[in-house]
Amino acid sequence: MLKERDLHGVYVPIVTPFDEGGEVDAASFYNQAYNLFQDEVDGLVVNGTTGESPTILSEELGVLFAAAQAAREASNVSVPLVVGTGTNDTLSTVRRTEQAGKLGADAALVVVPYYNKPSQQGIIEHFRRIASVGLPVILYEVPHRTGVKLELDTVRTILELEGVIGMKDSTPNTQLVTELSRLGSKPVLCGEDSLLLEALQSGAKGVMSASANVETERFVAFYRHFLAGQYEKSRELFEELLPLIRLLFQEPNPAPIKWLLEQQGIIESGTLRLPLLPVTEGLRAKLASYV
Numbered sequence: 001m002l003k004e005r006d007l008h009g010v011y012v013p014i015v016t017p018f019d020e021g022g023e024v025d026a027a028s029f030y031n032q033a034y035n036l037f038q039d040e041v042d043g044l045v046v047n048g049t050t051g052e053s054p055t056i057l058s059e060e061l062g063v064l065f066a067a068a069q070a071a072r073e074a075s076n077v078s079v080p081l082v083v084g085t086g087t088n089d090t091l092s093t094v095r096r097t098e099q100a101g102k103l104g105a106d107a108a109l110v111v112v113p114y115y116n117k118p119s120q121q122g123i124i125e126h127f128r129r130i131a132s133v134g135l136p137v138i139l140y141e142v143p144h145r146t147g148v149k150l151e152l153d154t155v156r157t158i159l160e161l162e163g164v165i166g167m168k169d170s171t172p173n174t175q176l177v178t179e180l181s182r183l184g185s186k187p188v189l190c191g192e193d194s195l196l197l198e199a200l201q202s203g204a205k206g207v208m209s210a211s212a213n214v215e216t217e218r219f220v221a222f223y224r225h226f227l228a229g230q231y232e233k234s235r236e237l238f239e240e241l242l243p244l245i246r247l248l249f250q251e252p253n254p255a256p257i258k259w260l261l262e263q264q265g266i267i268e269s270g271t272l273r274l275p276l277l278p279v280t281e282g283l284r285a286k287l288a289s290y291v
């Protein structure tokens, strides 16, 4: 199981490929996972936002996790496998977290409960209950998706819970990571791709980046140079990646990423499950130079 001290580096929330009929395509998923391991990522997130978690059934989670394990074994690496288990209902999140534990996950990524707009105390109680399952929990704060924003004290309270090992911060600036680093909190990974460099400079211990599904080697190199104190090189690499990052988020994630992976022959089809739609012709033309 993943420990607080090991939560760092480049984590990639892998896409969930579907065939043209909309069924999970485990062979394509395996290919993408295998490539990510070859490119030396530090962690894989199965069923994250980029994995279209709101559309994935619990029985499909088992298929995806088995493919991730097989790719890890074939790559002969010991990279942690994190599973997204968060929903807006505490009981179903408990069940999904228990399921992830039984599958052999190293940790659960648990999003702040969305849509029902709980109070700060309600959110704390949600995390207290999930942390009691026994699988290490990574708090996932993404207010523009959930509709609720955590206060600093709420984040601190959740991070102090036994069993919570760190957080993924997808807020639109680096205030939170700066404040948490100043206070010496558990590790924070940046989940806002345009801010990856700024977040590392502000104390983040790594990134959880959807964009790193493509150009993975370059994202890994950017992080490794930063870690080695080669800040100029790291900045140079990040500035080269920024135009791509901006294109990948010009339409709902992960449609642009899936289109690129299909064009590169890594996944069979860029199919998404509704309500997400494939990328427009206009964006395809802009992405074409990255194929």
Ligand SMILES: O=C(O)C1=N[C@H](C(=O)O)C[C@H](O)C1
Binding pocket: 013, 045, 048, 049, 050, 051, 170, 191, 192, 193, 208, 209, 210, 211, 253
């Ligand atoms: O799936 C994820 O994890 C991420 N998703 C974010 C999003 O789609 O908003 C972006 C971030 O790179 C990580």
